Amino acid sequence: GVLYSDLKPNQRGHQKLLDSYEYSWSINSLGLRGEELIPESERYRVLVLGDSQTFGYVEQAKTFPTQLEKMLREKTGKSFQVLNAAVPGYGTFECLWKLKRIIHKIKPTLIIVTLHVNNNLIPDEGNDLVNNYQRMLEKQEGRDLTSIEDHAQKNMLRRFLANHSHLYGVLARWK
Numbered sequence: 001g002v003l004y005s006d007l008k009p010n011q012r013g014h015q016k017l018l019d020s021y022e023y024s025w026s027i028n029s030l031g032l033r034g035e036e037l038i039p040e041s042e043r044y045r046v047l048v049l050g051d052s053q054t055f056g057y058v059e060q061a062k063t064f065p066t067q068l069e070k071m072l073r074e075k076t077g078k079s080f081q082v083l084n085a086a087v088p089g090y091g092t093f094e095c096l097w098k099l100k101r102i103i104h105k106i107k108p109t110l111i112i113v114t115l116h117v118n119n120n121l122i123p124d125e126g127n128d129l130v131n132n133y134q135r136m137l138e139k140q141e142g143r144d145l146t147s148i149e150d151h152a153q154k155n156m157l158r159r160f161l162a163n164h165s166h167l168y169g170v171l172a173r174w175k
Helices: 064-076 092-106 131-139 150-164 166-173
Strands: 009-016 022-028 044-050 081-085 109-114
Touching: 022 150, 044 064, 044 092, 092 109
Parallel strands: 044 081, 044 109
Antiparallel strands: 009 022
């Protein structure tokens, strides 16, 4: 029931950073950075959720989602639309909130979540999922796992995140 701040639909802006760096941005009618949705037809639609790193404090053509769209088109020869649903300051709670509001309008083929570690693993409630997982493994196995390379351990981490994180759990069940 919490309402998070979001990008105001149908707005454009220009921002100057550090006295010498400037960029422009536009928000479409769904509150996504960039152009309006292109009718589905035979197009693959990728929805990218994220924070300021994904939103990009750069011109639209230099953002990660725009670069990904260009690369997918060039490498596959197929029609893609990669939608930038990132909002500066968003973490997993906010991304889930936004996803629930727009998923039925967008009907993505694929969802990508890209978040900076501070926004991703330390949600508003202070729940650091990776550290909690680490502590759980240390209690279970009596050892420190600073890097997870074993396939079984990676699957265990995926199950842990799916069961203990609001956003990861929804995405793990989404089809």
